[in-house]
Amino acid sequence: MTLAERLAAYLSRTEGRPVTVENLARISGGASRETYRYDAVSEEGRRPCILRRDPPDSLIDTDRRLEFLAIRSFLGRQVAAPEALVLEIEGGELERPFFIMGRVEGGSPASPFAVDPYGTHAAEIGEQFFSIMGRIAAEPVDGLPILEAADRPAPDACWRRELDYWAGVIDADELHPQPIVRAAIRRLRTSPPPPATKVAVVHGDFRSGNFLHDGSGRILALLDWEMAHLGDPLEDLAWAMDPLWSRQGDPRISGMVPVDEALAIWRRASGLEVDPKALAWWRLFASVKGQAIWTSSAKAWLDGGMKEPILLFSGWFTARAQDEILARHLSELGPA
Protein backbone atom coordinates (compact mmCIF):
# COMPACT_ATOMS: atom_id res chain seq x y z
CA MET A 1 0.00 0.00 0.00
CA THR A 2 1.16 3.53 -0.70
CA LEU A 3 1.41 6.07 2.09
CA ALA A 4 -1.74 7.79 0.78
CA GLU A 5 -3.69 4.52 0.93
CA ARG A 6 -2.49 3.77 4.44
CA LEU A 7 -3.38 7.26 5.62
CA ALA A 8 -6.83 6.95 4.05
CA ALA A 9 -7.31 3.62 5.81
CA TYR A 10 -6.35 5.18 9.14
CA LEU A 11 -8.67 8.17 8.71
CA SER A 12 -11.56 6.00 7.54
CA ARG A 13 -11.15 3.67 10.51
CA THR A 14 -10.81 6.37 13.15
CA GLU A 15 -13.50 8.66 11.75
CA GLY A 16 -15.91 5.79 11.06
CA ARG A 17 -16.67 6.92 7.51
CA PRO A 18 -14.97 6.68 4.13
CA VAL A 19 -12.11 9.15 3.72
CA THR A 20 -9.86 9.34 0.69
CA VAL A 21 -6.47 11.06 0.56
CA GLU A 22 -5.63 13.09 -2.51
CA ASN A 23 -2.60 15.08 -3.64
CA LEU A 24 -0.30 13.65 -0.98
CA ALA A 25 3.19 15.07 -1.49
CA ARG A 26 6.20 15.38 0.75
CA ILE A 27 7.35 18.93 1.40
CA SER A 28 10.70 20.30 2.55
CA GLY A 29 11.37 21.69 5.99
CA GLY A 30 11.08 20.47 9.53
CA ALA A 31 14.03 18.09 9.31
CA SER A 32 13.08 16.25 12.50
CA ARG A 33 9.79 14.98 11.01
CA GLU A 34 8.68 13.86 7.57
CA THR A 35 6.18 16.48 6.47
CA TYR A 36 3.48 15.95 3.82
CA ARG A 37 0.62 17.99 2.43
CA TYR A 38 -2.60 16.30 1.37
CA ASP A 39 -6.33 16.78 0.99
CA ALA A 40 -8.69 14.64 3.07
CA VAL A 41 -11.90 14.08 1.11
CA SER A 42 -15.03 12.81 2.87
CA GLU A 43 -18.78 13.32 2.71
CA GLU A 44 -18.21 16.66 4.43
CA GLY A 45 -16.00 17.90 1.63
CA ARG A 46 -12.30 18.55 1.09
CA ARG A 47 -9.99 19.53 3.93
CA PRO A 48 -6.38 20.69 3.31
CA CYS A 49 -4.07 19.06 5.86
CA ILE A 50 -0.46 18.58 6.90
CA LEU A 51 0.89 15.24 8.10
CA ARG A 52 3.94 15.25 10.38
CA ARG A 53 5.34 11.74 10.72
CA ASP A 54 8.31 10.58 12.77
CA PRO A 55 11.18 9.54 10.52
CA PRO A 56 13.22 6.37 11.13
CA ASP A 57 16.09 8.63 12.29
CA SER A 58 15.35 12.07 13.59
CA LEU A 59 17.42 15.24 13.64
CA ILE A 60 16.47 15.77 17.25
CA ASP A 61 14.66 13.47 19.58
CA THR A 62 11.51 15.44 20.20
CA ASP A 63 8.18 14.50 21.73
CA ARG A 64 5.42 14.75 19.13
CA ARG A 65 2.79 14.85 21.90
CA LEU A 66 4.43 17.93 23.33
CA GLU A 67 4.54 19.52 19.88
CA PHE A 68 0.88 18.71 19.29
CA LEU A 69 -0.21 20.09 22.65
CA ALA A 70 1.92 23.22 22.22
CA ILE A 71 0.22 23.99 18.93
CA ARG A 72 -3.18 23.26 20.47
CA SER A 73 -2.35 25.63 23.36
CA PHE A 74 -2.25 28.60 21.05
CA LEU A 75 -5.09 28.07 18.61
CA GLY A 76 -7.03 31.32 18.36
CA ARG A 77 -4.63 33.23 20.58
CA GLN A 78 -3.22 35.50 17.87
CA VAL A 79 0.10 33.75 17.50
CA ALA A 80 -0.60 32.19 14.07
CA ALA A 81 -0.65 28.63 15.41
CA PRO A 82 -2.11 26.13 12.95
CA GLU A 83 -4.99 23.87 13.99
CA ALA A 84 -3.88 20.62 15.64
CA LEU A 85 -6.29 17.87 14.54
CA VAL A 86 -5.07 14.34 15.24
CA LEU A 87 -2.29 12.81 17.34
CA GLU A 88 -1.42 9.14 16.82
CA ILE A 89 1.28 7.91 19.19
CA GLU A 90 1.23 4.24 18.18
CA GLY A 91 1.46 4.90 14.46
CA GLY A 92 -1.52 2.84 13.36
CA GLU A 93 -1.57 2.15 9.63
CA LEU A 94 1.38 4.54 9.16
CA GLU A 95 3.64 2.40 11.38
CA ARG A 96 5.35 5.41 12.98
CA PRO A 97 3.92 8.09 15.30
CA PHE A 98 2.41 11.10 13.54
CA PHE A 99 0.07 14.00 13.92
CA ILE A 100 -2.13 15.96 11.57
CA MET A 101 -2.68 19.70 11.38
CA GLY A 102 -4.91 21.90 9.32
CA ARG A 103 -3.01 23.32 6.35
CA VAL A 104 -2.65 27.09 6.09
CA GLU A 105 -2.91 28.09 2.45
CA GLY A 106 -1.40 31.02 0.61
CA GLY A 107 2.00 31.35 2.24
CA SER A 108 5.54 30.06 2.15
CA PRO A 109 8.56 30.16 4.47
CA ALA A 110 11.54 32.35 3.66
CA SER A 111 14.36 30.56 1.92
CA PRO A 112 17.45 30.32 4.11
CA PHE A 113 19.48 31.24 1.04
CA ALA A 114 17.61 34.46 0.25
CA VAL A 115 19.75 37.59 0.54
CA ASP A 116 16.82 39.86 1.47
CA PRO A 117 14.05 37.42 2.39
CA TYR A 118 11.31 39.93 3.16
CA GLY A 119 12.22 42.84 0.86
CA THR A 120 10.09 45.94 1.38
CA HIS A 121 7.94 44.08 3.93
CA ALA A 122 10.85 43.48 6.33
CA ALA A 123 9.68 45.95 8.99
CA GLU A 124 6.06 44.68 8.91
CA ILE A 125 7.22 41.09 9.17
CA GLY A 126 9.60 42.00 12.02
CA GLU A 127 6.79 43.74 13.91
CA GLN A 128 4.57 40.66 13.66
CA PHE A 129 7.41 38.21 14.31
CA PHE A 130 8.49 39.77 17.60
CA SER A 131 4.89 40.58 18.59
CA ILE A 132 3.88 36.93 18.18
CA MET A 133 6.93 35.87 20.16
CA GLY A 134 6.02 38.38 22.88
CA ARG A 135 2.40 37.21 22.97
CA ILE A 136 3.52 33.61 23.51
CA ALA A 137 5.69 34.84 26.39
CA ALA A 138 2.76 36.83 27.81
CA GLU A 139 0.34 33.90 27.82
CA PRO A 140 -0.31 32.57 31.35
CA VAL A 141 0.78 28.95 31.44
CA ASP A 142 -1.94 27.70 33.81
CA GLY A 143 -4.67 25.90 31.93
CA LEU A 144 -2.80 25.49 28.66
CA PRO A 145 -2.91 22.01 27.08
CA ILE A 146 0.89 21.87 26.94
CA LEU A 147 0.90 21.38 30.73
CA GLU A 148 -0.37 17.82 30.14
CA ALA A 149 3.05 16.90 28.77
CA ALA A 150 5.55 19.58 29.80
CA ASP A 151 7.37 20.00 33.10
CA ARG A 152 7.28 23.43 34.67
CA PRO A 153 10.76 24.39 35.93
CA ALA A 154 11.33 26.87 38.72
CA PRO A 155 12.40 30.31 37.45
CA ASP A 156 15.97 29.78 38.65
CA ALA A 157 16.18 26.29 37.10
CA CYS A 158 15.28 27.12 33.50
CA TRP A 159 18.83 27.78 32.38
CA ARG A 160 20.31 24.67 33.96
CA ARG A 161 17.68 22.34 32.56
CA GLU A 162 18.21 23.56 29.03
CA LEU A 163 21.99 23.63 29.29
CA ASP A 164 22.12 20.13 30.78
CA TYR A 165 19.87 18.81 28.05
CA TRP A 166 21.79 20.25 25.10
CA ALA A 167 25.22 19.55 26.59
CA GLY A 168 23.98 15.98 26.98
CA VAL A 169 23.05 15.86 23.31
CA ILE A 170 26.61 16.85 22.42
CA ASP A 171 28.00 14.24 24.82
CA ALA A 172 25.85 11.56 23.20
CA ASP A 173 26.19 12.49 19.54
CA GLU A 174 29.61 14.08 19.12
CA LEU A 175 31.66 12.41 16.39
CA HIS A 176 34.85 14.38 17.04
CA PRO A 177 36.07 16.55 19.94
CA GLN A 178 34.67 20.09 19.79
CA PRO A 179 36.77 22.40 21.97
CA ILE A 180 34.91 25.57 21.01
CA VAL A 181 31.45 24.53 22.10
CA ARG A 182 32.93 22.82 25.17
CA ALA A 183 34.48 26.13 26.21
CA ALA A 184 31.13 27.86 25.72
CA ILE A 185 29.35 25.27 27.87
CA ARG A 186 31.86 25.79 30.69
CA ARG A 187 31.42 29.53 30.37
CA LEU A 188 27.65 29.21 30.68
CA ARG A 189 27.91 26.98 33.73
CA THR A 190 30.25 29.28 35.61
CA SER A 191 28.23 32.44 34.96
CA PRO A 192 24.52 31.55 35.15
CA PRO A 193 21.84 34.10 34.29
CA PRO A 194 19.44 35.67 36.77
CA PRO A 195 16.23 33.66 37.34
CA ALA A 196 13.57 33.93 34.64
CA THR A 197 11.21 36.82 35.27
CA LYS A 198 8.43 34.46 34.21
CA VAL A 199 8.13 30.80 33.27
CA ALA A 200 6.35 30.75 29.92
CA VAL A 201 5.86 28.61 26.85
CA VAL A 202 9.04 28.65 24.78
CA HIS A 203 8.50 27.76 21.13
CA GLY A 204 12.07 26.48 20.94
CA ASP A 205 12.77 27.14 17.25
CA PHE A 206 11.34 30.63 16.75
CA ARG A 207 13.30 32.00 13.83
CA SER A 208 13.24 33.17 10.28
CA GLY A 209 12.28 30.29 8.00
CA ASN A 210 9.90 28.75 10.53
CA PHE A 211 6.81 30.72 9.61
CA LEU A 212 4.66 31.12 6.53
CA HIS A 213 4.20 34.60 5.13
CA ASP A 214 2.02 35.68 2.27
CA GLY A 215 4.62 37.72 0.37
CA SER A 216 2.69 40.90 1.16
CA GLY A 217 3.87 41.50 4.71
CA ARG A 218 1.60 39.16 6.65
CA ILE A 219 2.64 36.16 8.78
CA LEU A 220 0.11 33.38 8.28
CA ALA A 221 1.38 30.51 10.42
CA LEU A 222 4.11 29.76 12.94
CA LEU A 223 5.63 26.33 12.24
CA ASP A 224 7.93 23.73 13.78
CA TRP A 225 6.85 23.64 17.41
CA GLU A 226 8.74 20.40 17.99
CA MET A 227 11.12 21.87 20.59
CA ALA A 228 8.39 23.66 22.56
CA HIS A 229 8.72 23.55 26.34
CA LEU A 230 8.24 25.70 29.42
CA GLY A 231 11.11 27.93 30.39
CA ASP A 232 12.59 31.41 30.26
CA PRO A 233 10.98 33.35 27.39
CA LEU A 234 14.31 35.05 26.70
CA GLU A 235 15.37 31.73 25.19
CA ASP A 236 13.16 32.33 22.13
CA LEU A 237 14.34 35.92 21.83
CA ALA A 238 18.01 34.92 21.94
CA TRP A 239 17.50 32.03 19.50
CA ALA A 240 15.96 34.34 16.92
CA MET A 241 18.87 36.74 17.37
CA ASP A 242 21.59 34.18 16.69
CA PRO A 243 23.82 35.47 13.87
CA LEU A 244 23.31 32.17 12.07
CA TRP A 245 19.94 33.38 10.78
CA SER A 246 21.20 36.73 9.53
CA ARG A 247 23.32 37.77 6.60
CA GLN A 248 26.75 38.95 7.71
CA GLY A 249 26.91 42.74 7.76
CA ASP A 250 23.13 43.22 7.91
CA PRO A 251 22.32 44.96 11.23
CA ARG A 252 18.76 43.59 11.15
CA ILE A 253 17.76 40.33 12.80
CA SER A 254 17.14 37.85 9.99
CA GLY A 255 16.70 40.74 7.56
CA MET A 256 13.70 42.06 9.54
CA VAL A 257 14.36 44.81 12.11
CA PRO A 258 17.40 46.02 14.10
CA VAL A 259 18.02 44.58 17.57
CA ASP A 260 16.80 47.61 19.56
CA GLU A 261 13.56 47.72 17.62
CA ALA A 262 13.04 43.98 18.02
CA LEU A 263 13.49 44.24 21.78
CA ALA A 264 11.06 47.15 21.98
CA ILE A 265 8.41 45.23 20.05
CA TRP A 266 8.91 42.16 22.24
CA ARG A 267 8.69 44.21 25.45
CA ARG A 268 5.41 45.80 24.33
CA ALA A 269 3.86 42.47 23.37
CA SER A 270 5.09 40.44 26.34
CA GLY A 271 4.81 43.04 29.06
CA LEU A 272 8.19 41.78 30.26
CA GLU A 273 11.51 43.53 30.67
CA VAL A 274 14.74 42.26 29.14
CA ASP A 275 17.62 41.93 31.58
CA PRO A 276 20.76 42.51 29.49
CA LYS A 277 22.79 40.05 31.56
CA ALA A 278 20.16 37.37 31.14
CA LEU A 279 19.82 38.00 27.41
CA ALA A 280 23.62 37.82 27.00
CA TRP A 281 23.64 34.41 28.69
CA TRP A 282 20.79 33.11 26.52
CA ARG A 283 22.50 34.41 23.38
CA LEU A 284 25.61 32.34 24.05
CA PHE A 285 23.37 29.45 24.99
CA ALA A 286 21.54 29.77 21.65
CA SER A 287 24.77 29.04 19.79
CA VAL A 288 25.49 26.06 22.05
CA LYS A 289 21.99 24.72 21.45
CA GLY A 290 22.47 25.26 17.73
CA GLN A 291 25.74 23.36 17.74
CA ALA A 292 24.09 20.52 19.66
CA ILE A 293 21.37 20.29 17.01
CA TRP A 294 23.90 20.28 14.16
CA THR A 295 26.03 17.70 15.98
CA SER A 296 22.97 15.54 16.35
CA SER A 297 22.13 16.09 12.71
CA ALA A 298 25.49 14.72 11.53
CA LYS A 299 25.00 11.64 13.66
CA ALA A 300 21.43 11.15 12.44
CA TRP A 301 22.68 11.40 8.86
CA LEU A 302 25.28 8.70 9.43
CA ASP A 303 22.98 6.47 11.49
CA GLY A 304 20.24 6.82 8.89
CA GLY A 305 22.37 5.45 6.09
CA MET A 306 23.48 8.85 4.72
CA LYS A 307 20.23 9.27 2.78
CA GLU A 308 18.90 12.66 3.82
CA PRO A 309 20.97 15.54 2.40
CA ILE A 310 19.34 18.12 4.67
CA LEU A 311 20.75 16.35 7.71
CA LEU A 312 24.23 16.43 6.19
CA PHE A 313 23.88 20.10 5.30
CA SER A 314 22.98 20.93 8.90
CA GLY A 315 25.67 18.67 10.29
CA TRP A 316 28.36 20.06 8.05
CA PHE A 317 27.91 23.57 6.69
CA THR A 318 25.70 24.84 9.50
CA ALA A 319 27.86 23.24 12.19
CA ARG A 320 30.91 25.04 10.85
CA ALA A 321 29.11 28.35 10.60
CA GLN A 322 27.95 27.90 14.20
CA ASP A 323 31.52 27.17 15.31
CA GLU A 324 32.66 30.46 13.76
CA ILE A 325 29.90 32.32 15.60
CA LEU A 326 30.77 30.63 18.89
CA ALA A 327 34.50 31.29 18.51
CA ARG A 328 33.93 34.99 17.79
CA HIS A 329 31.54 35.26 20.72
CA LEU A 330 33.98 33.62 23.15
CA SER A 331 36.81 35.79 21.87
CA GLU A 332 34.74 38.93 22.50
CA LEU A 333 33.94 37.75 26.04
CA GLY A 334 37.65 37.20 26.71
CA PRO A 335 39.27 35.00 29.39
CA ALA A 336 36.96 33.50 32.01
Place this chain on the structure above:
Amino acid sequence: MTPSLPTILMGQVISLSAPAPPEASGDYAVSRGGMVAMLLMLSAQEAERGPAARAWENGALRALLAEAAGGYDEALGGALSAAAGVTDGDCGWSALDAANADLRRRLIALHEAAEARHDAGLQRRILDLYVEMAKARHVDLPGPAAG
Protein backbone atom coordinates in the same frame (compact mmCIF):
# COMPACT_ATOMS: atom_id res chain seq x y z
CA MET B 1 34.12 18.46 13.52
CA THR B 2 31.90 17.41 10.71
CA PRO B 3 31.82 14.31 8.49
CA SER B 4 34.94 13.94 6.34
CA LEU B 5 34.87 14.46 2.59
CA PRO B 6 35.04 10.78 1.56
CA THR B 7 32.00 10.08 3.75
CA ILE B 8 30.19 13.15 2.44
CA LEU B 9 30.73 12.11 -1.17
CA MET B 10 29.62 8.56 -0.47
CA GLY B 11 26.47 9.98 1.07
CA GLN B 12 25.68 11.92 -2.11
CA VAL B 13 26.03 8.73 -4.15
CA ILE B 14 23.53 7.07 -1.81
CA SER B 15 21.16 10.06 -1.95
CA LEU B 16 21.14 10.07 -5.73
CA SER B 17 20.83 6.34 -6.18
CA ALA B 18 18.13 5.62 -3.57
CA PRO B 19 14.70 5.16 -5.17
CA ALA B 20 12.13 7.73 -4.04
CA PRO B 21 8.52 6.76 -3.14
CA PRO B 22 5.79 8.38 -5.26
CA GLU B 23 4.87 10.89 -2.55
CA ALA B 24 8.46 12.19 -2.48
CA SER B 25 8.57 13.18 -6.15
CA GLY B 26 7.69 16.56 -7.63
CA ASP B 27 8.75 19.71 -5.76
CA TYR B 28 10.31 17.75 -2.93
CA ALA B 29 12.53 15.80 -5.33
CA VAL B 30 13.57 19.03 -7.04
CA SER B 31 14.41 20.62 -3.69
CA ARG B 32 16.33 17.54 -2.57
CA GLY B 33 18.28 17.54 -5.83
CA GLY B 34 19.17 21.17 -5.28
CA MET B 35 20.44 20.31 -1.81
CA VAL B 36 22.65 17.55 -3.23
CA ALA B 37 24.01 20.03 -5.79
CA MET B 38 24.76 22.47 -2.98
CA LEU B 39 26.56 19.77 -1.02
CA LEU B 40 28.66 18.86 -4.06
CA MET B 41 29.61 22.51 -4.46
CA LEU B 42 30.71 22.61 -0.83
CA SER B 43 32.55 19.30 -1.38
CA ALA B 44 34.62 20.90 -4.14
CA GLN B 45 35.77 23.57 -1.69
CA GLU B 46 36.50 20.98 0.96
CA ALA B 47 38.56 18.93 -1.48
CA GLU B 48 40.64 22.02 -2.25
CA ARG B 49 41.09 23.35 1.29
CA GLY B 50 40.36 20.51 3.69
CA PRO B 51 43.73 18.76 3.97
CA ALA B 52 45.65 22.02 4.33
CA ALA B 53 43.20 23.24 7.00
CA ARG B 54 43.63 20.03 8.99
CA ALA B 55 47.43 20.03 8.66
CA TRP B 56 47.55 23.69 9.72
CA GLU B 57 45.31 23.10 12.74
CA ASN B 58 47.31 20.07 13.84
CA GLY B 59 50.53 22.08 13.59
CA ALA B 60 49.09 25.04 15.47
CA LEU B 61 47.78 22.79 18.24
CA ARG B 62 51.10 20.97 18.61
CA ALA B 63 52.95 24.27 18.85
CA LEU B 64 50.61 25.55 21.56
CA LEU B 65 50.63 22.30 23.53
CA ALA B 66 54.43 22.08 23.40
CA GLU B 67 54.77 25.62 24.65
CA ALA B 68 52.23 25.20 27.43
CA ALA B 69 53.38 21.77 28.61
CA GLY B 70 56.17 23.05 30.83
CA GLY B 71 53.84 25.16 32.90
CA TYR B 72 51.72 22.27 34.12
CA ASP B 73 52.16 19.28 36.40
CA GLU B 74 53.70 16.07 35.20
CA ALA B 75 50.45 14.33 34.31
CA LEU B 76 49.00 17.06 32.12
CA GLY B 77 52.33 18.45 30.95
CA GLY B 78 53.57 15.00 29.98
CA ALA B 79 50.43 14.27 28.00
CA LEU B 80 50.68 17.63 26.25
CA SER B 81 54.32 17.05 25.40
CA ALA B 82 53.61 13.58 24.07
CA ALA B 83 50.76 14.85 21.88
CA ALA B 84 52.89 17.73 20.64
CA GLY B 85 55.67 15.37 19.63
CA VAL B 86 53.65 13.41 17.09
CA THR B 87 53.85 14.37 13.41
CA ASP B 88 51.38 14.03 10.57
CA GLY B 89 53.17 11.31 8.65
CA ASP B 90 50.11 10.30 6.67
CA CYS B 91 48.29 13.12 4.90
CA GLY B 92 45.15 11.08 4.22
CA TRP B 93 41.85 12.39 5.59
CA SER B 94 41.48 9.62 8.17
CA ALA B 95 45.00 9.96 9.57
CA LEU B 96 44.78 13.75 9.78
CA ASP B 97 41.41 13.54 11.51
CA ALA B 98 42.58 10.90 13.97
CA ALA B 99 45.58 13.02 14.93
CA ASN B 100 43.34 16.06 15.17
CA ALA B 101 40.93 14.30 17.52
CA ASP B 102 43.74 13.52 19.93
CA LEU B 103 45.13 17.05 19.75
CA ARG B 104 41.69 18.59 20.32
CA ARG B 105 41.17 16.47 23.42
CA ARG B 106 44.48 17.80 24.78
CA LEU B 107 43.47 21.33 23.91
CA ILE B 108 40.21 20.96 25.85
CA ALA B 109 42.18 19.71 28.87
CA LEU B 110 44.65 22.57 28.54
CA HIS B 111 41.88 25.17 28.31
CA GLU B 112 40.17 23.73 31.40
CA ALA B 113 43.47 23.88 33.26
CA ALA B 114 44.08 27.47 32.15
CA GLU B 115 40.63 28.46 33.40
CA ALA B 116 41.19 26.74 36.73
CA ARG B 117 44.43 28.67 37.15
CA HIS B 118 42.93 31.94 35.94
CA ASP B 119 45.74 32.07 33.40
CA ALA B 120 44.33 34.93 31.35
CA GLY B 121 47.26 35.01 28.92
CA LEU B 122 46.94 31.39 27.90
CA GLN B 123 43.16 31.62 27.76
CA ARG B 124 43.47 34.58 25.41
CA ARG B 125 45.76 32.61 23.12
CA ILE B 126 43.39 29.66 23.08
CA LEU B 127 40.39 31.87 22.35
CA ASP B 128 42.28 33.49 19.47
CA LEU B 129 43.20 30.05 18.19
CA TYR B 130 39.54 28.99 18.26
CA VAL B 131 38.71 31.87 15.94
CA GLU B 132 41.46 30.81 13.55
CA MET B 133 40.47 27.15 13.72
CA ALA B 134 36.86 27.90 12.89
CA LYS B 135 37.87 30.26 10.09
CA ALA B 136 40.23 27.69 8.56
CA ARG B 137 37.34 25.25 8.13
CA HIS B 138 35.00 27.81 6.61
CA VAL B 139 33.14 26.83 3.47
CA ASP B 140 31.37 29.43 1.37
CA LEU B 141 27.73 29.48 0.48
CA PRO B 142 25.92 32.08 -1.57
CA GLY B 143 23.62 34.11 0.71
CA PRO B 144 23.20 33.88 4.48
CA ALA B 145 23.77 30.90 6.70
CA ALA B 146 21.04 28.37 7.19
CA GLY B 147 19.94 25.54 9.40
